[in-house]
């Protein structure tokens with residue numbers, strides 16, 4: 001046997017972009033969890049969830065559903081603040097600066113410092129909300 005047949009090249013994973021249908025390859029992540037990617041064809045932001053079942057030609061979907069509230073600014077390790085104010089009872093999300101996962105933000109109270117945690121890596125996002133200027137939501141409604 002030739003020694004050069006030792007496979008030192010990392011395994012690759014072939015992905016299919018759900019937005020544009022394009023195919024591309026990445027180095028197969030060795031750890032399970034969420035990964036933030038860009039489609040090289042259409043530049044869509046993509047979230048790849050690596051599980052033991054992830055295999056070639058997995059369809060990767062774009063990550064944007066809710067509006068991104070704003071850019072998280074670092075306060076200290078694993079703690080970030082978003083300066084832009086949310087509007088109460090409107091769903092937003094933040095993109096975790098540490099792992100690229102979506103962090104759901106649902107502000108339920110105005111004027112208070114609110115926190116949300118990344119489910120993937122436990123980074124913390126701090127933000128504040130203001131009252132809905134439309135004032136459509138009756139006080140005390142549970143969402």
Ligand SMILES: [Zn+2]
Nearest residue numbers: 017020039042
């Ligand atoms: Zn694409």
Ligand SMILES: [Zn+2]
Nearest residue numbers: 096099118121
């Ligand atoms: Zn994270």
